Amino acid sequence: MSKIRSIADELREKIRAESGSPPVPDPPEIPKKPSRVLPNKSPCDKSDRAEVHRLFDELSAFRMVGTQKIMIRLDPESMKLLKQLKFTRDIDMTKVIVFAFSKFLQQHPWLHSHVKELLKKNQL
Numbered sequence: 142m143s144k145i146r147s148i149a150d151e152l153r154e155k156i157r158a159e160s161g162s163p164p165v166p167d168p169p170e171i172p173k174k175p176s177r178v179l180p181n182k183s184p185c186d187k188s189d190r191a192e193v194h195r196l197f198d199e200l201s202a203f204r205m206v207g208t209q210k211i212m213i214r215l216d217p218e219s220m221k222l223l224k225q226l227k228f229t230r231d232i233d234m235t236k237v238i239v240f241a242f243s244k245f246l247q248q249h250p251w252l253h254s255h256v257k258e259l260l261k262k263n264q265l
Contacts, residue, residue: 205235205239
């Protein structure tokens with residue numbers, strides 16, 4: 142395999158040759174790690190399919206209540222998935238985010254009281 146040399150490498154070598162200093166050996170080649178390709182996993186088991194259907198049914202039945210709007214930042218992967226959900230299942234992106242947050246609060250019921258305690262401590 143031929144080595145690819147940049148112009149900077151060639152200039153360094155030329156300057157060293159003119160100055161009479163011994164050439165510095167090239168750094169050892171670092172082997173490239175194979176790129177990590179994640180398999181496109183689709184739900185194959187019947188239990189997985191049932192869980193996916195249950196989740197989408199629950200998401201479809203979820204009713205958003207509220208008029209407040211906020212801006213949030215999302216990473217590109219999450220945004221891509223939300224857009225795909227909108228396209229494939231006609232599920233509003235905001236609805237998915239509100240649904241996920243309400244599930245998070247249901248799974249962590251202690252969070253309300255914890256925030257109240259923090260507010261009390263900050264007011265003193």
